Amino acid sequence: MNIEKLKSAHKLLKEYKYELGKIERGYTNRTLYINLGDNTIKEKTVTQLMKDKFIGGKGFGLYYLWNAVTPDTKWNSPENEIVIASGPVGGITQYPGSGKSLVCSLSPLTGMPMDSNVGGYFGPLLKFSGFDALELQGKADKDVIVFIDGNSGTIRIEEAPEEAIDSHILGEQLTEMYAENEEDKRNISVVSAGSAANNAYIGLLNFTFYDVRRKQIRLKQAGRGGIGTVFRDKKIKALVVKFAGVKGNLNNPADQSSINKAGIKLHKEIHDLDDKQNRMRQVGTANIIEVMDQYDLLPTHNYKFGGHPDTYKISSKVFTSMITQNTPDGCWYGCSMSCAKAVDRFELKTGPYKGQKVIVDGPEYENAAGLGSNCGIFDPYAILELNFYCDTYAVDTISYGTLTAFLMECYENGIINKEITGGLELNFGNSSASLEMLHQMARGEGFGKLAGLGIRNLKRIFVEQYGADPVFLNDIGMEQKGLEFSEYMPKESLAQQGGYGLTNKGPQHDEAWLIFMDMVNNQIPTFEDKAEALHYFPMFRTWFGLNGLCKLPWNDIAPADNKLTEEPAKIPDHVQNYVDIFNGVTGKKIDKNELIVQSERVYNFQRIFNIRMGYGKRIHDAIPYRAMGPVTAEEYLSRQERYDKQLKELVGFNPEGKTTEEKMAALRAYRKDQYEKLTDAVYKRRGWTMDGVPTVEHLKAIGMDLPELVEVVKKHL
Amino acid sequence: MKVLKRKPELCIACHACESACSTTWFKEDNAEKSCIRIKEGEKENVIVSCTQCGECIDVCPVQAITRDKNGIVRINKSICVGCFICVGFCPELAMFMNDEYIEPFKCVACGQCAKQCPTEAISIEQE
Incomplete structure (x- = not known):
């Protein structure tokens, strides 16, 4: 060099x-x-x-x-x-x-x-x-x-x-x-x-x-x-x-002591409990791969299914053995959670850097699921190679994984073929084709260049140029607002459907991740409970982004007695830590309620910004049916017992003697209605109209009735 | 390697060691600034001090903690960024900090405390 x-x-x-x-x-x-x-x-x-x-x-x-x-x-x-x-x-x-x-x-x-x-x-x-x-x-x-x-x-x-x-x-x-x-x-x-x-x-x-x-x-x-x-x-x-000279007090905080106290307390929790809880220090976010599979939540084959018999090949155990252990991997000083894991001396097998031994920063869970299982790829080496090239080429692994899964389903359904893909055989599981498509994207050539436009544009192009059925593409194309879904299977969790759909920037897991609360722990059974969670958690998580903080140390470690608290999902002790460090730095005197109001101001601002740009309404919060339920008979039949039971017990529809198509239609009508009811409840809780527009009264109540915001919303009320 | 050896059964909790330590290193008689701490128990007192095990070396993000040629684990304050991971991760709870300072501090087996101990509950020994 x-x-x-x-x-x-x-x-x-x-x-x-x-x-x-x-x-x-x-x-x-x-x-x-x-x-x-x-x-x-x-x-x-x-x-x-x-x-x-x-x-x-x-x-x-x-x-x-x-x-x-x-x-x-x-x-x-x-x-x-x-x-x-x-x-x-x-x-x-x-x-x-x-x-x-x-x-x-x-x-x-x-x-x-x-x-x-x-x-x-x-x-x-x-x-x-x-x-x-x-x-x-x-x-x-x-x-x-x-x-x-x-x-x-x-x-x-x-x-x-x-x-x-x-x-x-x-x-x-x-x-x-x-x-x-x-x-x-x-x-x-x-x-x-x-x-x-x-x-x-x-x-x-x-x-x-x-x-x-x-x-x-x-x-x-x-x-x-x-x-x-x-x-x-x-x-x-x-x-x-x-900048040379980083020390622990450069923020000139109002009360260094309260920051020190909260920090050391959390370091000690991580030291004592991480091995027993999430093993973030060993394998980072990839610790949940097999857990997701176990609960039918790991997206496989473009979110058709929530698990796969081959998941063991890409389990956290496999990646733990590849990741360098016992080295500080914090992405900023003082992060004892240390989840920025890496595989060292990884020899590349394809592309312009073939033969070089590199550091792969990862794999994070999203990479393993998006580049891996969602595309039917259960080869850990292929996942790491894709991970490396996505990073160095500057490709979002989540969007890439989700759009590749979409393309694979299109390919297997004959919507696109080898002529269109320039020879890429985009079957589920073909890691070589995925890697070649990625290299094309970097070179700005061929089908890879087209793929880089994202699912929303690809759907339009396939309909316009190749006569694809727009209804089917809209059902299986896992994007909303133009952004590809992140890697959780939301079909069986209505709250997570809302967590993905009722968001400001599209379906990501930065705003809400409620699958476990909803599905596994059944903590939010009613629409009102779900709406409360879809108010509280997106607001709470927004607050990290206002302060330069990471979400993971909030709930990827929990105090030993957290389960005994009134609201374990909120990790009340850690919420108090955040109140303490915010007050410690700024000298303000907020409490946990004011913390939420701080976020609400910015969250509503962003919603109104979306409206100002011509989006941000109820119509934009709709999600593809693949996120809600089985689009194809293959999916229905794979979980027939579950769906038949739900039809009988929840929908009041007797599945006996009915065709799969009839049953799918009944389930679809029910689930879409559930999503609409959830949307109503969430908008109400957030202080928005039924079209998803923040009301002037609500803006006043949270102290965000700035003239330029009121001017925008008034046109839509 | 020099290490501060502890015989808690001999400790009478006079706290002279804490005074000696803080006076030596911080010019102040203040147990909160001592690298050795005596926790008084009902049955037996507990002497908390560094064993020079070096686990803190591995968790320091900036390599401010190293083992010197005599085997003593030392903190280079000019490199330290005051994250206190070492405080939370010390298996002996013997890495200390005080809000007046932005870096932690620890026992370097200087032996000043042992000289003041009336019962020989602590001593400097070669390992």
Whole structure:
């Protein structure tokens, strides 16, 4: 790697000097605005309104995005922004999961504001460099790198023609280039995309941290919604931040003691209980693969089924044996949950890096399920290879897995064939075809390029060009609002159908994950119970994104006596930890109820933002029937006993003597009606009209009746 | 390797060791700043101090904790980011912190406490 040569090809477009700031109680009170079109760099003051109503993180991101765009702005309009922000709590080092960056932009998949959270050091180092958020607007002419030196107070925009595009190389190159020596490398974080983001709408952003033990960069992903595609459309090759001098008190918190106390308490819980609970330190989120299979929740064959006899081949035990053990894998300092697992020295068998031994950052559960079982692929090596290439090419593993599963079902149904796929035999289980499609996506060639447009566009193209049945495609294409579903099988959990469907940004598991509460533990039996859960949990989870926090340390570890509490699903002790660390940093005096109201303000803001962009209504909250029940006779017959029983006991329909088609129709009518009833109950609980529009009264009640919001909703009431 | 050896059955909980430790390292007689702690029990007192086992070395995200050439586990405060994982993960509960400081502290087997112990409940020994 000839770093000097790469560096000497840089051309300085703009240099900007700034006064180093001071962080007061979690805020620098300043943000950074960069326009790549005309190389404007300026500082903005964080207003009291921003702190009161939007808190930080994705609250700031959505606020700036709202101000930057109009209802006519598209994802590739120059005025679209990418906003990256930590949050007031972000950057503390004592409480696990406190280093997240929140990324917001208008999505190429949904046309609406997207927010995606990611680990790695960028957000905290940006804050320590003096900025609560970074806005990127405009488009560069040629590939550029933005470099922020948080110690000297210098920002540079540099043309950078020669570095790699793919993240696993680019991250190393830039870490080497901007670090003064080996010790300095951990002070650098790089944000980059990859070659597939030049072509596909499902491009992601990789955020690095330098792993001092492996002496290599690690990649964490802001995966959902195609923000990497926006990044490359702006011709940004990378963002680099450098800040030396991280300590445990740089947020200048109001009460360091309460933060220390909560952090050490959780470290001890993780130390004592993780081995007995989720084994996050051993295998990360992949611990649940076989559990999902056991409960018929692991999506297989494009969500037709919830389990497969071959799941044992990709169980957590298999991946545990491949993952390097007993090494700190936190994606920010102080994360003792340490779930950023990696397989080291993995030899690639395909593609441009064939034969190289690389670090695979993962597999996370979503990768194993999406790239694996959902596509009928039960080969752990293939899953790791797909995982690696998705990351370095900047492809969202969830969207890729779900859209590949969709394409495989289309292929097996003859909707597409080898002529259309250019020879790819997209049968379930064909990992070679999936890998080749991924390489095509990165090269911008062939069927892989088409696939990168996402399920919503593919459905339209298959109907228009190949005469596919739109009803069937809408039933089996697992997307909503343009975003592909994440990897949980929601058919048997009405609450999780709502958890996927009644969301702001499309069907992901960032907002709600209620399958276990609903199906396994039967804790929310009535519509009202489900509606309450679909109010509380999305709001509670939104709060992590306002503060630069990770959700996992909330409920992937639980105190030993959690089951004895009144509401074990909420993990009340950990909710109190969050209240304590927020108050500890900011000096405010919120309680657990005010925490929810903070989230409600931003959640409703995002809903209204969707409405402003022409979406965000009840019609957009509908989900494909595959998410609700059996679309095909094959699915019905595979669980006939269950469905027949439900028809008899729940629907009042006697299945005896009826054809499978008749039974499917009766079940379909019932389940669709259930979803509508749930929607009614949830909208009511959230303070929205039956068309899904927040009412002015509700906005007043939560202190969010800002004139620009009232103006939007009034048109829809 | 030098290690602080403990004989809790001899401990009379006079707390002289805590005073000696905090005075040596923090110039203050304050048990909350001592690297050795005496927990008074009904049957027997418990002496909490580092065994130099080194589990904290493996959990430190920044490699601020290392074993020196004499086998003593030491914290490099200039590298430490104050995450306190080592405090939560110490099997002996012998990694300490105090809210006045952003880095943890621990016994380095200096022996000042042992010199003050009237019953020889603690001593520095070679392992």
